[in-house]
Amino acid sequence: MSSSTGPRRRHPPSVYWRRRAVALLVLLLLVGGIVWGVSALLGRDAGAAPPSSGEGTPEAQEQPTEAPTTPAPTPEPTTGGVAACDAGTVEARVALEPAALAVGSGTTFQVTVRNAGQGPCLLDAGPRALVATVVSGADQVWTSAQCAGDATNELLLDAGAEAPVSLAWDGRRSAEGCPADQPFAGAGTYRVGLTLGGQPVGGEPVVFTIG
Template sequence: MDSLLHPVGSQPPGVYWARRGAVVLAVVLVVAALAFVFRPQPEPVVTAQPASASVTPTATTPSAEPTDSASPSASPTPTGPLACDASNTDLALAGYQKVAQDGKQSFKVSITNRGDATCVLTLKQSTFSLTVVSGSDRIWTTDDCEKWVPTASEKLKAGAAYEFTIAWPVARSSTGCKTSTSVLGEGTYVANATFAEDAKARQVFVVTKAG
């Protein structure tokens, strides 16, 4: 027993104590390993899971295709009378059959509403023109002077006519309301009237020698 507490040998006592400690540590590690391997295994604990409610997919009614509730806009209905134009009027032109070189031709113009409803007549240089020609030679025209066309704006009932007169001095015209003093030659001339671009009328007459 005394040899255990006081090791005997040629080596210093510390060496023997280190050896003994290493042996003891080895024994402790082996015992601990065996205890860990052969320890009782705990029974596995099974936790009951709540029964999941069956999920029935809900059928979603597909939404109807978007519809445009607004119907295509219809053409606006005029709230007042239509304009008098080539589609609802007749244009007539009359004048002397013969006129002397030093005379004056009076053209009588008539615009008649041939439609079933009242129309609004707008008369001015931009809606009406009167031109006198001799063959391909343009002699005179209201396009050269705004004041040669009477102005008017009034309602024409169905079947009603608007009449006015335009005087031609038997002379040539030029821009700026100018007329020539030269005498026109004798011969056949044609007057062409136009209203609202498409309504047309003409008058053929003869210019005779001055009396």
């Protein structure tokens, strides 16, 4: 019994090559589509995820503004860690012997300074800082500041300690720059008082006479 079907027809080789090329192209398209889809999905998820910290954002890159600081107060002049004496804690008294002077004669005011503060301090007792002033009524006759130059006399005083200071007066009137041709103070009653840094110290002025 013979078969009714004849031998299978063979296609030319070019047909098989075309089919293989089409299959390979379809496979590449499928793989490329899958890769693109996964990449798009990952990119969308990454863009939607909130940042875990503020790094990289304009707000995070802004530096915090520092609060303005108040300048520190200027410390008082010190030497070896000891503060300058305050006029409010310095006591001074003047002694004048004799209390009556002759016209044309000078004298030296003997001053005793005392640190009435609670701790040691440095006192400039030079004639420009610790100033003696002689007046007659409302007339300023002489002041040690006008003839002091740059002289200083620094004293280190413990709490409660005293020190002697001498302020010389030649008996003449004084003027700014200390001219040498000033006249002598005439006969009359005078008072000598003390200031430290422009503040009165030593209580009431001491009265003396010239005659």
